[in-house]
Amino acid sequence: MSIVKINVLNVPAEQREILEKRFASRAGAVEGSDGFEWFELLRPVEGTDDYLVYTRWRDEESFQAWMEGPMKQAHQGGEAGSERPKPAAAGSTLWSFEVVQQAAPKQG
Numbered sequence: 001m002s003i004v005k006i007n008v009l010n011v012p013a014e015q016r017e018i019l020e021k022r023f024a025s026r027a028g029a030v031e032g033s034d035g036f037e038w039f040e041l042l043r044p045v046e047g048t049d050d051y052l053v054y055t056r057w058r059d060e061e062s063f064q065a066w067m068e069g070p071m072k073q074a075h076q077g078g079e080a081g082s083e084r085p086k087p088a089a090a091g092s093t094l095w096s097f098e099v100v101q102q103a104a105p106k107q108g
């Protein structure tokens, strides 16, 4: 079964809009990465102030390959060669999970 990697972003209230704008103009490179299965940016509503960047992958190797290559470009931000903008997040933590069970709605 797949694996889940969640990047937890601590985002000060005044930086939220900036963070969401940056994701709105994200590279879109992850979609083309071998073994990539799903991405969601989760905005906190209750119980936490942290944003979650949810990603699901076929296996650990696929995630590592993305981390070593496309991930770096996807996190450059701004124009090529320009200064990297100040990060919108004040901190981050990477969580790793294995999918143990999953379900999807019945078709028809």
Ligand code: HEM
Pocket (backbone or CB within 6 Å): 005, 006, 007, 009, 019, 022, 023, 025, 026, 027, 028, 029, 030, 031, 039, 053, 055, 074, 075, 076, 077, 078, 087, 088, 089, 091, 092, 094
């Ligand atoms: C070092 C801490 C990190 C911070 C502060 C951060 C923050 C961000 C931000 C602001 C963006 C929007 C694009 C940009 O402006 O760069 C982005 C894109 C993204 N981040 Fe991170 N990130 C970090 C590390 C990670 C890690 C470890 C993962 C692994 C799950 C991850 C998953 C993603 C994905 C999937 C995208 C979209 C890339 C695409 O569209 O191709 N990030 N991140």
